[in-house]
Amino acid sequence: MRALTPVSSPPLPVARVLRPAFARLRFLRSVWRRWFLWVLLAVLVLVLLVTVVWLAGRHEVEQTQNVLDRDTADAVSDLRVGLQRNAQTLRASLGEGVDRERWETRAADLLREHREWLRLEWRDAALQVRGAVDTPYRRHAFEDTRRGADQPDVLLACAAARKLGAPAYSPSHYVPFSQGTGFEVMELCLPVEGGAYLVASYSLRDTLIELVAPTLSRGQEVAFTEVDGTRLVAIGAPRRVGTRVFTAQQLIDLPGAPMMLRVDGWRAVPDLFPNMLTALVTAISIALVSVLVLLARDTRKRQRAERDLADALAFRKAMEDSVITGLRARDLQGRITYVNPAFCEMVGFGADELMSTDGEAPYWPTELAHEYQRRQAVRLAGAVPPREGFESVFMRKDGTRFPVLIFEAPLINAHGSQTGWMSAFIDISEQRRIEELSRASQERLQASARLATVGEMASLLSHELTQPLAAIASYASGSLNLLGADRSQQRSRDHDEVAMAVRRIAEQADRAGQVIRSVHDFVRRRDxxxxxxxxxxxxxxxxxxxxxxxxxxxxxxxxxxxxxxxxxxxxxxxxxxxxxxxxxxxxxxxxxxxxxxxxxxxxxxxxxxxxxxxxxxxxxxxxxxxxxxxxxxxxxxxxxxxxxxxxxxxxxxxxxxxxxxxxxxxxxxxxxxxxxxxxxxxxxxxxxxxxxxx
The missing domain is CATH 3.30.565.10 (Histidine kinase-like ATPase, C-terminal domain)
Known part of the structure; x- marks a missing residue:
């Protein structure tokens, strides 16, 4: 006995399995092609905008930094010139033959002119103080007990001056003042003839105020710092919250005590539009991005409208192909611009044949062509057709005629102007045939009803016709009897009676004939x-x-x-x-x-x-x-x-x-x-x- 093997269903074709995947791939590819250029353009515009703003901001930062560096360099130059001028002024104060008293008087005058000096001292070769004058703008800036020959700052400055044979400065040092305050001081030692020294004590804060241009400290901070960055003293406006710092430093190479001049400038952050050009470029870029957004939105709307229009056209095409009513459109010159399949099937001509004619339509009957042409001329002249339509006769391609019911209306475009006429045609051949059959059936029913009525009246007719026929027979018999008599005296009188009997016979016969004719006229069938x-x-x-x-x-x-x-x-x-x-x-x-x-x-x-x-x-x-x-x-x-x-x-x-x-x-x-x-x-x-x- 043979074993039964299971019958498996045949595998699906590979093309049927892969068709949805290929369709999805084509859809994704079309979407990618549609949006790739827009995304790329938007990214490029965004990169351009960011780059322009960044470059403009960087350029503005560089300009601000360059201005600050230039101002700092000018300030350092002013400081050097001022310090050299002060040194020359001190040297000039020791003229020949100047004693201690006269020098102190001259030193007091110099201190009133130079606020940056706190004290001027005249020391001998052993650095002992021989004369000293304090600034009139501060009281007890220094204690005399601490200003001896062993003061380290003065020793360093004078040693450097003796070594260089020129003015030298000491490193700054802090001098405490009353009530917990104090100030940074720098000593200047100037060697003079005879081994003596002139020592001038500089207040670093007052030095910045007097020797640096006041415009430099307006809106920014100016400070003396050590070479390692330690801040010594600063003047100017404090930093505001939410600002960025621009810093410039210049070395002040003083003999014996190098220092740094640091300038900190404050600038609000962020500076999105550093100048008018950047603002203009940014505005144009924003406008371009806005235009791109609007264009993308408009493109999306157009695509949606095109998709809806395509769906509407497909729906209208399917609807026009499914209806049995013929549709025809003509322009204002009478040329056919559109026909639907139902109309082509109705007349037997193709759409190309119908739309290629300029004169008479091929579906016009030959014997009625002039009448149709005249009616078309009236319609093209602007006459409004009746809303209930009108009947006409068309001719198929094989020459057969058929009746149609025509409805016409003006064809109006979107601007409200008439561009032609739209006509709808209904083939009423079947309707006419059904009406004819209905009319024939109704006539047969009416004839049947009349025949039924006559059948019911048959008995009445027999009774009704018996009386006139009996009267006719009686009058006829009486007339024969009167005519058969031979009496002449009664001839005249009998003649009158015979005439009367004959008239009665005619009346009764006419009565019977009238009854029969009435029934016959009622029963007979006619159009x-x-x-x-x-x-x-x-x-x-x-x-x-x-x-x-x-x-x-x-x-x-x-x-x-x-x-x-x-x-x-x-x-x-x-x-x-x-x-x-x-x-x-x-x-x-x-x-x-x-x-x-x-x-x-x-x-x-x-x-x-x-x-x-x-x-x-x-x-x-x-x-x-x-x-x-x-x-x-x-x-x-x-x-x-x-x-x-x-x-x-x-x-x-x-x-x-x-x-x-x-x-x-x-x-x-x-x-x-x-x-x-x-x-x-x-x-x-x-x-x-x-x-x-x-």
């Missing part, structure tokens, strides 16, 4: 033609048949017509059938044993002369419509029956077909009128219908 018919002619045509049934049922027929009624425009046969059906229904409704006085009233009046609640007509309506009414005094119509009264094949009679009232309403509505009913007081029903006058 519908509407004509102007007098109202009394319609009543007279059906009155013999109505009275025929009225005699059998014992009904009295009353006819009432207004004077000088206009003719009505109708199909005579159909209206006569309506009158006959309503009269027969009324007489059958009165076929009750308990009813003794049976009256059927036929009445014709103007529609406006009948006063009914809610149906009041104007004078214009009265001139346009006539109202026919058939009233009986029967049992009336119950509400249950009234709801289905005009329903086809609904009847309350055992032998009825249920088509009479339905056909009656159809005939009246085809003439533009209305068929209605209402109860009659105290009993009975009134049926009314209207017909248009000629």
């Amino acid at each position: 519908r033609t509407r004509e102007a018919v007098a109202p009394h002619a319609l009543i007279d045509a059906v009155l013999p048949l109505v009275r025929l049934q009225a005699r059998k049922l014992g009904v009295r027929v009353e006819v009432a017509l207004e004077e000088r009624l206009p003719a009505v425009f109708c199909d005579r046969t159909l209206v006569e059938q309506v009158l006959l059906n309503l009269a027969r229904n009324g007489m059958q409704a009165m076929d009750m044993p308990e009813l003794t006085d049976r009256v059927l009233r036929l009445k014709v009046v103007r529609a406006g002369s009948v006063g009914r609640d809610g149906d009041g007509a104007t004078a214009a309506d009265a001139r346009r419509w006539l109202e026919f009414s058939v009233a009986d005094v029967g049992c009336g119509i119950s509400p249950e029956v009234a709801e289905r009264l005009f329903t086809p094949f609904f009847t309350t009679r055992p032998d009825g077909m249920g088509l009479g009232l339905s056909l009656c309403r159809t005939v009246v509505e085809q003439h533009g009128g209305v068929l209605m009913f209402e109860p009659q007081r105290p009993c009975g029903t009134i049926f009314r219908f209207t017909l248009p006058v000629t």
Whole structure:
């Protein structure tokens, strides 16, 4: 026995598996291509903006630093010149023959002129003080007990001066003052002839104030520092919060005591726009970025609008391809600019064939081409077509004609200007065929109803025709007897009787023929033609048949017509059938044993002369419509029956077909009128219908 092997489903094709991945890859590639250039451009603009601002800020920093370095160099130069000038002034104060008293007087004058000096001393070769004068601007700057020959600062300065043979300075030292204060002091030792020395004590703070330009210390800080950066003394504005520091240092190479001059400048941070050019470039860059953002947003909106437009066009295309209504667009010169597939299928021509024609359209019938051309010229001239449309005839490519219903409207563009005409076409061939079939079926139903009516009247005809035929036979026999007699005296009198009998025979024969003709005219089938018919002619045509049934049922027929009624425009046969059906229904409704006085009233009046609640007509309506009414005094119509009264094949009679009232309403509505009913007081029903006058 063979083993059953499992049957596995065939593997999916590789292309079907990879197709979604390739589609996703193509989508990502399109998105990347779309946004890569925009991202790259935005990054480049941002880098350019940052670089410009950074370069401008760096340039401003360099300019500020250069200015500060230049000012510092100028200040150092001023200090050197001032110190050299002070040294020369001191040297000049020791003229020849100047004694101690005269020198002290001159030194006091120099101290009043130079605020940077705290004390001037005249020392001998052993550095002992021989004369000393303090500045008048400070009290007790130094204690004499501490200003001896062993003072280290003075020793260093004078040793350097003796070695160099020129003025020399000592390193700065701190001199405490009263109440915990003090100041930095620098000693200047100037060797003079005879081995003596002039020593000047400099206040470093006052030196900065007096020998440095005041503009340098305005808005920044100026300080003396050691070579290693230790700050000795500083003047100027303090640093403000939120500022950046610009520092410049210059070496003051004094003999024996080198020092640094440091200048700290304060500048607010950050300086985003250092100058007008940078601000202008930044503003232009910001404007460019804004334009790029707006352009990107506009591009996004355009892409969205294009996508929506493509979807709308695809939707419209699908809708136009699915409808069975033909669509055609023409410009103001009459050239076809658009046709949908339904129109091409309708006429049998392709879109290229239709849109390549400049003159007559190929779907115009040859015999009607001039009429269509004239109608197109009227339309292109600006005539507004009817909103309800109009019928026409088109020709297919194979030459067959077919009817169409045309609706036209002006084609308006987005600016409100008319660019042509838009037309919609409906092929009504099938509708016409169905209408013809419906008309034929309705005529057959009406003929059947008439034949059924004639069948019911067959018994009445036999009874009705018996009387005139019997009278004819009697009159004929009497005439033969009179003619066979031979008495001459009675010839004249018999001649008159024979003539009277013959006239009676003719009357009775005409009566029988009239009854037969009425039935024949009612039954025979003929084409519908509407004509102007007098109202009394319609009543007279059906009155013999109505009275025929009225005699059998014992009904009295009353006819009432207004004077000088206009003719009505109708199909005579159909209206006569309506009158006959309503009269027969009324007489059958009165076929009750308990009813003794049976009256059927036929009445014709103007529609406006009948006063009914809610149906009041104007004078214009009265001139346009006539109202026919058939009233009986029967049992009336119950509400249950009234709801289905005009329903086809609904009847309350055992032998009825249920088509009479339905056909009656159809005939009246085809003439533009209305068929209605209402109860009659105290009993009975009134049926009314209207017909248009000629």
